[in-house]
Amino acid sequence: MMASHAHPDEDSRSPVATLEAQFFVWGPGICLGCGDANEGRPGSPHTVLAPYWCEKLHGKLAMRAYQVSKRGGDLSIRVRGSRVDIGGNFHIIKMQSDQGRSKLGVSLPVFIVDAFTGQPFSGNPAAVCLVEGRQDIPDHAKQSMAAEFNLSETAIVTKIRLQDGFDTGSKFSLRWFTPTNEVPLCGHATVAAAAVLFFCCNNPNEKIEFETMSGILGVRKQGRMIVMDFPSYKPMQLDAKQKKDAQPLIKGILKDLLPADTAYCPVTKKLLVRLEDFCSRTMLEELEVSGEKLMNLHDGSLFKGVIVTVKGGSEASGGYDFFSRYFAPWNGILEDPVTGSAHTILAPYWSEKLKGKQVMHAHQCSKRGGDLNLKLRGSRVDIGGNFHIIVKGVIHI
Numbered sequence: 215m216m217a218s219h220a221h222p223d224e225d226s227r228s229p230v231a232t233l234e235a236q237f238f239v240w241g242p243g244i245c246l247g248c249g250d251a252n253e254g255r256p257g258s259p260h261t262v263l264a265p266y267w268c269e270k271l272h273g274k275l276a277m278r279a280y281q282v283s284k285r286g287g288d289l290s291i292r293v294r295g296s297r298v299d300i301g302g303n304f305h306i307i308k309m310q311s312d313q314g315r316s317k318l319g320v321s322l323p324v325f326i327v328d329a330f331t332g333q334p335f336s337g338n339p340a341a342v343c344l345v346e347g348r349q350d351i352p353d354h355a356k357q358s359m360a361a362e363f364n365l366s367e368t369a370i371v372t373k374i375r376l377q378d379g380f381d382t383g384s385k386f387s388l389r390w391f392t393p394t395n396e397v398p399l400c401g402h403a404t405v406a407a408a409a410v411l412f413f414c415c416n417n418p419n420e421k422i423e424f425e426t427m428s429g430i431l432g433v434r435k436q437g438r439m440i441v442m443d444f445p446s447y448k449p450m451q452l453d454a455k456q457k458k459d460a461q462p463l464i465k466g467i468l469k470d471l472l473p474a475d476t477a478y479c480p481v482t483k484k485l486l487v488r489l490e491d492f493c494s495r496t497m498l499e500e501l502e503v504s505g506e507k508l509m510n511l512h513d514g515s516l517f518k519g520v521i522v523t524v525k526g527g528s529e530a531s532g533g534y535d536f537f538s539r540y541f542a543p544w545n546g547i548l549e550d551p552v553t554g555s556a557h558t559i560l561a562p563y564w565s566e567k568l569k570g571k572q573v574m575h576a577h578q579c580s581k582r583g584g585d586l587n588l589k590l591r592g593s594r595v596d597i598g599g600n601f602h603i604i605v606k607g608v609i610h611i
Contacts, residue, residue, distance in 0.1 A: 264291045264298040285361075319611050320349055325414060326365070326605035327406035330552040330584030332438070334602050337584040338552035340367050340403035342410045343609065344380055347373035353396075355611055360391035366547045367392055367403040371411070374425065380415040388424035388431070394546035398427040399482060401554010401597055402584075405440045408433040409601040412440070439587075441598040442554065446590060448562040449477035449486050460485055462511040463520060467503050467541070479559045483518035486559060491525050495537050498524050499579045505543030514544030521556050525567070526577075535574040536564050552584030554597050561588045561595045 260279060268274055277291045290301035323344045331337025341363040345351055351370075360368035372387040373380070380386075388407055390400035404424065411417045412435045421434040432443035452460060456478055464473055464487055475488040489498060501522065508520070519542035526534040538560060540553040550556075557576060565571055574588045587598035 258300060260289055260291060260300055261298055264293050264300075268293045320351065321608050321610050322349075322351075324605075324607055324609045325406070325410045325603060326363075327409050328602040328604055329402035329405040329409070329440075330554075330578075330586055330599035330601070331582075332600040332602060334604050336582045337599075337602070338402040338550065338580075338582065339365050339604070340369055340400075340406035341365050342369045342371060342403070342406050344410070344415075345370060345372040347376045351611075356389070357391055357396070359609065359611065361393045364393050366550050367397070367400045369400070369403040369407040371407050371424075380411060381417050383417070384419045384421070385423045385425065386411070388426050390426075392545045392547060396427075397545060399444075399555045399558070401442060401444065401557065402550075402552055402599075404431060404433060404442055404554065405599050405601055408435070408440045408442075409603060414603060414606065436598065439598050439600055441587075441596050444554070444558050444595050444597055446562050446593055446595040447479045447481050447558050448566075449479045449484075449559050452476055452478050456516065459512065459516050463508060463517065466507050466511050467501060467520060467522060469501075471497070477559075477563060478517075482555060482559065483516065484521055484556060484559055485517045485519070486521045486523065486563060488563075489522065489524040493524050495524065495526070495531060495577075495579060498522060498537055498539060501539070503541055503549065505541070505548035508541060509543050512544075518542060518544050519550075519553075519556070521553075521560065523560060523564075525564075527568075532577075533575060534577045535568060535571065536560065537577050537579050539579050549580055551580040551582040552578045552586070552599075554586070554599070557586055557588060557597055558595055561590050561597075565590050 263279065264277070267277060271277070275293045279289045279291055281287050281289070288302065292299040325342045326339055327342060328334060328337040328339050341360070343359060356368075356370050368391045370389045370391065371380075373383060374385055374387055375383065388404065390397050390403050407424070408422060411422055421432055424431045424433065428445065434441050457476070460476060460478075463485065464476065467487065468489075471489065471493065473487050474490045477486040478484070479486070519540060521538055521540050523536055523538040526536045531537070538556060540550045540556045541548065542550055560576065561574065564574060568574070572590045576586045576588060578584050578586070585599065589596040
């Protein structure tokens with residue numbers, strides 16, 4: 215990725231701002247002269263760790279520390295009385311509006327799209343990267359990009375035929391990556407990918423097909439709406455072992471509420487939990503769920519996500535047929551804002567419960583929220599949603 219480092223002489227360092235924290239360009243890193251914990255000011259944990267370990271290490275003033283997160287990081291520390299210098303290197307990932315290749319590697323067009331909404335800062339955001347067929351981007355780099363964006367999914371769109379352009383082709387390869395792993399199906403990132411091709415690349419085709427891990431997925435534009443042709447997965451009742459594995463998860467999510475029904479989709483490894491009909495949308499929204507607790511209750515071997523849903527249909531429900539929330543900490547996502555793939559299960563489930571209703575309107579009750587238009591067609595389901603393209607740029611890797 216494109217990096218930029220500053221290397222001025224140590225003697226020439228000077229403050230670039232005089233605020234509560236003074237920032238200096240120093241060597242290959244950035245040095246912050248900031249107040250320590252004794253001054254009672256909030257700051258980095260290392261403003262606390264520095265004087266603590268200085269004392270424990272017999273007055274050592276210059277130290278090196280490592281923070282053991284998944285990404286990790288090194289810090290150079292120097293205690294100066296009531297102040298502490300904290301130094302660290304950096305690496306700039308540059309998103310800009312230019313085109314072409316970086317001298318350090320490959321430049322890819324990148325977009326961030328809010329799916330299942332027409333407004334910015336709502337719906338479900340996904341990153342979309344367009345990759346030329348001749349560009350050799352290894353899987354670990356794709357996974358690293360997804361981790362860097364840190365959105366629930368990043369869509370990687372690749373040309374299948376070199377002669378096709380993103381502005382002319384009708385068939386592309388599509389893969390989806392969460393920050394931690396690749397997934398076989400993702401609805402909102404498919405909406406995002408199609409929106410980029412149709413409305414940023416000005417692809418004139420009325421329909422585009424994506425080759426995916428879940429087979430061929432057709433996507434068409436309908437005005438400003440993207441409609442996806444997805445497989446429909448009717449969930450099955452849990453067997454005795456599955457019920458035993460599911461019970462701690464259900465209790466961990468619902469607390470004192472009792473489920474009206476449970477079901478399971480083995481294809482997508484999603485557990486469906488339905489609330490009693492007397493439960494309201496507000497009761498669903500007020501559920502407090504801990505991703506860490508869910509992962510402690512289940513190792514992800516059977517369930518990769520949990521759908522919690524409740525019936526709508528009343529005048530107070532705003533015309534929605536049902537509501538849902540979706541939790542998937544085993545895929546690095548505590549709660550997904552709006553989940554197209556969950557509705558490949560919810561659509562056939564609620565169609566049966568609503569006396570064979572084929573056309574439904576659904577709302578996912580995350581904090582961002584989003585609307586989905588559903589039409590069941592036998593073994594397929596049309597999932598429609600609006601979108602808002604919020605970022606356009608280039609990533610250099």
